[in-house]
Amino acid sequence: MAKLAYLNGEILPVEKASVPVEDRGYQFGDAVYEFIQSFNGRLFCLEPHLDRLERSLAELDFPPVSRKTVRQGIEALFDRAKIKQAGIYIQISRGVQPREHAYADNLTPQIVMTIADLEGEIPAEYQKGIAVRTTQDYRWGRCDIKTVQLLPAALEKRRAMEEGLADTIFISPEGMVREATAANAFAVIDGRVLTHPLDEHILPGITRSVVLALCRELDLPHGEKYFTLEELYGADEAFLTATVLGILPVIRVDGHPIAGGVKGSKTHSLQEAFKQKVEQGG
Numbered sequence: 086m087a088k089l090a091y092l093n094g095e096i097l098p099v100e101k102a103s104v105p106v107e108d109r110g111y112q113f114g115d116a117v118y119e120f121i122q123s124f125n126g127r128l129f130c131l132e133p134h135l136d137r138l139e140r141s142l143a144e145l146d147f148p149p150v151s152r153k154t155v156r157q158g159i160e161a162l163f164d165r166a167k168i169k170q171a172g173i174y175i176q177i178s179r180g181v182q183p184r185e186h187a188y189a190d191n192l193t194p195q196i197v198m199t200i201a202d203l204e205g206e207i208p209a210e211y212q213k214g215i216a217v218r219t220t221q222d223y224r225w226g227r228c229d230i231k232t233v234q235l236l237p238a239a240l241e242k243r244r245a246m247e248e249g250l251a252d253t254i255f256i257s258p259e260g261m262v263r264e265a266t267a268a269n270a271f272a273v274i275d276g277r278v279l280t281h282p283l284d285e286h287i288l289p290g291i292t293r294s295v296v297l298a299l300c301r302e303l304d305l306p307h308g309e310k311y312f313t314l315e316e317l318y319g320a321d322e323a324f325l326t327a328t329v330l331g332i333l334p335v336i337r338v339d340g341h342p343i344a345g346g347v348k349g350s351k352t353h354s355l356q357e358a359f360k361q362k363v364e365q366g367g
């Protein structure tokens with residue numbers, strides 16, 4: 086079947102879906118996005134993704150966008166594409182306007198979606214654990230908003246790949262571990278599963294919150310707490326979380342082996358519990 090896209094209420098082949106060159110998303114990165122995955126033919130955590138999308142829109146003072154319209158668009162595209170393990174990318178730009186930094190009132194947001202088949206997307210060897218590098222965070226100061234301004238993430242993911250690594254983790258100027266290019270970062274330190282608290286320096290990941298809930302269910306000691314790169318080097322275990330990755334063990338950071346270079350037991354328990362949750366539809 087031809088690859089499909091959604092464009093402002095219409096579903097059409099992706100190559101026929103186009104937006105005007107004066108779209109503010111194209112010229113200023115003035116757009117927000119979401120990425121939702123389905124498992125066994127069911128969309129996982131749809132409502133939390135819509136909540137986050139609404140928050141991103143509100144934080145950037147976008148004109149109103151109906152949650153119902155977006156939900157119906159996602160469901161229509163998903164139904165038409167008939168992909169069991171789908172990744173749906175949703176982008177909403179502020180609208181189209183002759184190029185001018187200050188945005189006009191009453192623009193019409195442009196809603197675009199694409200859908201891809203994610204079956205077998207993550208390389209099998211990643212399940213054993215990945216090696217990552219780190220760099221000082223040079224992204225903007227509102228990483229809690231899911232905007233399409235992703236150049237540092239794109240550059241640092243590419244640099245990681247050029248070095249034969251899977252990803253890059255951003256570190257604060259004070260040496261705190263923030264998150265990876267498109268995933269939240271966790272470490273097990275002194276027996277506790279820790280991740281960066283929610284603030285303007287990290288994305289409030291949906292998978293992150295599922296994992297924290299699983300820690301509660303499994304009675305694993307855990308917390309939202311800052312930790313340093315030095316602490317990560319010495320951690321018992323480490324992993325990344327993201328919609329497209331699930332829970333991915335990290336076994337090497339800047340060349341330092343974590344947990345002797347093998348996946349840890351808490352990471353394994355969380356992966357198993359996550360798999361069950363996904364199979365039950367969230």
Ligand SMILES: Cc1ncc(COP(=O)(O)O)c(C=O)c1O
Nearest residue numbers: 267268269288290291292327328
């Ligand atoms: C910077 C960043 N952090 C974290 C995440 C993980 O978020 P989620 O679990 O909602 O996919 C993403 C996902 O795209 C991201 O881009």
